[in-house]
Amino acid sequence: MSGAFAKLGALVLAAVLLVGMQRYTPGYAEITGPIPLTGKIGETLTGRTFSVRADKVLLAERLRFKAYGREVERDTGGVFALVIAALEAQPASVNVGSAIWRSAQGARFVASPRFQGAPRLLGTDRLEPGLPQRGLVIFEIPRESVAGATLLVAASRWPRLDTQAEIALPATLDTPAPLIDLSELAYE
Template identity: 40%
Template structure:
């Protein structure tokens, strides 16, 4: 009788150990996910292949942009976040094709493709080692997602074990949401200005 009870306890203990291992060990997705490099807006973050500094974040309800000779107004049911940054490659040329806004509830909003003709977009620039370039990232998301949000930047959205910058936006609770921002082109792809309307 004691021997049967010992076998039942041993089996129960083995099940408990296996269950705890299953729940506490990271899954394959977590093991091969991007390696986060965390920081705040205004700080220079360095990863293995690139460096990035978010220099300014502006919020707006509309964006005005002159493209192909026409003045266009882009509106949204949420808000726009226009993020100015400075980026450079570290060892070899690179293009950072993944930029997203991570809301406080964990939802990712990829950089907007509606303004793909805006000047200086980070996701289309070729970065060279030692040559910092000005860049823009433009996001569109619900108004409830800007407080406590972060900017995520990586070489690609699918590359395992690559650095991904996690930049806390750190916007004040009463940050100004402008009625409109105008993106004005300069003489080159990295030359632009932003005017508040």
């Protein structure tokens, strides 16, 4: 009788273990995912192939810039968030191709592709060691995604076993400026 109980107990235990493992073991994407490097605004974070420092966040309703000799003005249904940052490659030349605005709700906004040709956009040129680049990244986000966001910087959009700088952005920001001219922006 006790033998039967033991057998049944072992079976139940095995089933519980299997279900638990199925539910709670991290998946392949998770265990080979990005290696986070967390920090605050104004702090220099040094990852495997680059270092990054985010200095300032500005909000605007419209942006004006000059691209290919033409004056362009862009508006949005939400708001533009501009992050002024410095990037440097180390120890070797690298392309840091991905900047993502992760909202407090978890939505991931890739840097807006609507600013091709705008001056001093980060992520368009290759970075060289010893030659830090200062510039900006522009995001287009709904107003409710502004507060409490995180800036994710990595070599690619989905880094695999590679650095992803995660910079906590200010919880509250000024009200958006009606218009920012990118050529008059103070980067320093």
